[in-house]
Amino acid sequence: MFKALVLEKEPEFRASVREVDEGFLPEGDVTVAVEYSTLNYKDGLAITNKSPVVRSWPMVAGIDGSGTVLESSAPQWKAGDAVVLNGFGVGETHKGCLAARARLKSQWLVRRPQAFSARQAMAIGTAGYTAMLCVLALERHGLKAGEGEVLVTGATGGVGSVAVALLAKLGHKVVAATGKPAEADYLKTLGATAIIDRGELSAPGKPLQKERWAAVVDAVGSHTLANACAQTRYGGAVAACGLAQGMDFPATVAPFILRGIALLGVDSVMAPMARREEAWSRLARDLDPKLLETMTTEVGLADAVGAAQRLMAGEVRGRIVVRTS
Ligand SMILES: NC(=O)c1ccc[n+]([C@@H]2O[C@H](COP(=O)([O-])OP(=O)(O)OC[C@H]3O[C@@H](n4cnc5c(N)ncnc54)[C@H](OP(=O)(O)O)[C@@H]3O)[C@@H](O)[C@H]2O)c1
Structure with a gap:
């Protein structure tokens, strides 16, 4: 039993x-x-x-x-x-x-991976492995350290926390969007260089906004994802993996057809084995225990x-x- x-x-x-x-x-x-x-x-x-x-x-x-x-x-x-x-x-x-x-x-x-105990592997879990899949998707698109600010939404959550830590370790300037301002110190410890209130992203916004992000990891969806796309710099990319705000995507095609930004869908559940193994080996290399x-x-x-x-x-x-x- x-x-x-x-x-x-x-x-x-x-x-x-x-x-x-x-x-x-x-x-x-x-x-x-x-x-x-x-x-x-x-x-x-x-x-x-x-x-x-x-x-x-x-x-x-x-x-x-x-x-x-x-x-x-x-x-x-x-x-x-x-x-x-x-x-x-x-x-x-x-x-x-x-x-x-x-x-x-x-x-x-x-x-x-030998680097991880069973407990550490589960501290990563699907949330952390998905954060790594997002980073890998952005890298395949061409993202390199030093190209500008990278936004992470849902930053104090599981996907968000691991994404902040990974991106910071890889040399990116990470901006964390959160609804928990009291966790600013936590996010800075993980490597965020700046914190923004998630309320700045969660309401309906204009189709094109001031260009800010070299790339985005979005765990939130809905208006947050639409605004993140509208603020992504020419040629940048947004990795979308979550729906914490909502499953809807109330956006226009403007960021795609006028700024050439890429929306990269990330799924962990049915991801092929080669991609899983790549993600786990990169986590062993890039995530500070x-x-x-x-x-x-x-x-x-x-x-x-x-x-x-x-x-x-x-x-x-x-x-x-x-x-x-
Ligand atoms: N595509 C995939 O394969 C895959 C894999 C794993 C997870 N996911 C999805 O990714 C999302 C995050 O997963 P998780 O495990 O990290 O969940 P989690 O630990 O619960 O984190 C979600 C975070 O989203 C933010 N949030 C919650 N409600 C919100 C709202 N109404 N508006 C804006 N932000 C809100 C909060 O962060 P702050 O308080 O810091 O704002 C919260 O901590 C979920 O939607 C999950 O289903 C998808």
Whole structure:
């Protein structure tokens, strides 16, 4: 028997930590002893039932996990291997990693970089790996240090915190947009050179505005993304990965057809394995473990539901890791 955070739909929605056995696990060719999981925005939506993230019931929550392989019938994995799982519908359609055990598909697993413990890998989690995917997308577009200010929205959140730390380490001048002015010192510790109030970006704005950003990492969507595009400098790029303000995109084509800016969509869930491995190896190189610890709060499985509620209420800074064993 082991503990799992189980989401049930009938007779009414319920999220609770239960003792389950191996028979509760889904099909898969690798069984993992999960040491740590985490709470991303999507986990918050699933655990509070705020959005229809879960599409198979009952579900074990947890879109991310890290631990060691217990059993594998796949040749590429053997007992004792340290692994990381991000996305692929885990915690949505396939039982997830907010549990001491998970049964997963071998082709979904990434070898955990030696630089990271299971806890550190989950302090990064999907949020941090997505921040790295955003930085990689901007670099592929041609962004280089010294080209000007880079804006990060939702800056005290999981994606935002890791994006600020990564971009600053890579030599960029990072401007952090936040709704939490009291966290200015935190954002400066991560490497932000300036802080702006997210209210400057969140209301409807003009199609073209004063050019400011060499590039943007946006975790917020809606008017914030539209204004970020309208303020991006000629030829710059915006990596869009989130919807914390909203899923809408109330923009015009002006920044694209008059300033040649690029809007780069970033998806972590179905990202191909080569891109995942590139992101994890760059995180091992470019993310300062001391700053990662600054971003991280730890809770046990029993406290994960309360922590998910705080995340959805916008009361959390940085990343929450969940000890599953
Ligand atoms: N594309 C992908 O594959 C992918 C992967 C991971 C995450 N995401 C998305 O990225 C977003 C961020 O995820 P996360 O894990 O970093 O979540 P998070 O830790 O909850 O951070 C979200 C941050 O957004 C800001 N925010 C919240 N409500 C807002 C509002 N109404 N208007 C403007 N800003 C608001 C807050 O930062 P401040 O208080 O500092 O403003 C908050 O901390 C989510 O929408 C998530 O679904 C997408």
